[in-house]
Amino acid sequence: MNLEDREQQLPPPTQGGSLHHHHPRRKNPYQKRLETTASKPRAYVILLLVLAFALGYLSHSHPLLSSTASDVLEHNSFPAPCAEPLPPSDVRRTILSRVFNNTSPWQSFPPLHARPLLLKEWTKGWGSQMPVFEHLIEQVRPRTIVEVGTFLGASATHMASIAKKLGLETQIVCIDDFRGWPGYYDEEKKSLKMVNGDSLLLYQFMQNVARANATENIIMMPFSAGTALGGLCDWGVYGDLVEVDAAHDFHSAWVDINHAFKVLRPGGVLFGHDYAWDGVRKAVHIFARLHGFQVKLDGEHWILY
Numbered sequence: 001m002n003l004e005d006r007e008q009q010l011p012p013p014t015q016g017g018s019l020h021h022h023h024p025r026r027k028n029p030y031q032k033r034l035e036t037t038a039s040k041p042r043a044y045v046i047l048l049l050v051l052a053f054a055l056g057y058l059s060h061s062h063p064l065l066s067s068t069a070s071d072v073l074e075h076n077s078f079p080a081p082c083a084e085p086l087p088p089s090d091v092r093r094t095i096l097s098r099v100f101n102n103t104s105p106w107q108s109f110p111p112l113h114a115r116p117l118l119l120k121e122w123t124k125g126w127g128s129q130m131p132v133f134e135h136l137i138e139q140v141r142p143r144t145i146v147e148v149g150t151f152l153g154a155s156a157t158h159m160a161s162i163a164k165k166l167g168l169e170t171q172i173v174c175i176d177d178f179r180g181w182p183g184y185y186d187e188e189k190k191s192l193k194m195v196n197g198d199s200l201l202l203y204q205f206m207q208n209v210a211r212a213n214a215t216e217n218i219i220m221m222p223f224s225a226g227t228a229l230g231g232l233c234d235w236g237v238y239g240d241l242v243e244v245d246a247a248h249d250f251h252s253a254w255v256d257i258n259h260a261f262k263v264l265r266p267g268g269v270l271f272g273h274d275y276a277w278d279g280v281r282k283a284v285h286i287f288a289r290l291h292g293f294q295v296k297l298d299g300e301h302w303i304l305y
């Protein structure tokens, strides 16, 4: 029996009175039934959504959230190995080929539009000439140095001059996105010219390298740190010395140190600047603890032994 049939069975309302008044219990069941029938699909949908959410949460939460110490270690250990090491004599050629399509970035440098804008002399840096560089280059006598965070090349050109002085054939791979950091233009306004949103940091770095007579010993990787280190890892480019001096917040320092360690030649030395920064210090010590290194200090720099 459907609703209409039932309504037809009801006695007609008495004069002057309402159905509600005379049969107060008859109307309510129909109303209730109507409401229940209408709200059921909604209830099913809600139930289905809750079930889907619970299933999704349960199936994804397990692999993403670590419950044991070994899981935590695995999630924090950048484990895929890098390629077989290239001979140091192939490092520069490999980067010229993979990054610069086998052309020299110094050919016809600087380009005409940038020429009048570059400064002849401008090598701002931070602790870029500290004794740590000489100490480590004398100790390790590196064929390949990887520097993560180069800015205007102050530390890179300094390392190049030390290596030359020691008679070493050292290739320095400078990794930087050459974007500085948000707000850096405010600090460097007096020096930098802006061309269509670009502050010419890469060109000024190259100018400084040319001026230091180090174009044969320095080659840059103008990418973000993780991408560039990933490339070196894939090509088997390892550093005897690897220096980390890019962004100094904990997460950046942590990721940079882990990626940098992967391209450290066995027996090489990993070091970096700005131990005084909280984020850097934390990342260095967690990394040292996980990998069994000791942290030594040389001026503002940390060194892992």
Ligand SMILES: C[S@@+](CC[C@H](N)C(=O)[O-])C[C@H]1O[C@@H](n2cnc3c(N)ncnc32)[C@H](O)[C@@H]1O
Binding pocket: 124, 125, 126, 127, 128, 148, 149, 150, 151, 152, 153, 154, 155, 156, 175, 176, 177, 178, 179, 180, 181, 223, 224, 225, 226, 245, 246, 247
């Ligand atoms: C402190 S400066 C490097 C100074 C240099 N080592 C010296 O002593 O002259 C930091 C540099 O890291 C670069 N940098 C920061 N985060 C980066 C990232 N994720 N990838 C690539 N470069 C980055 C910035 O562009 C900046 O040039």
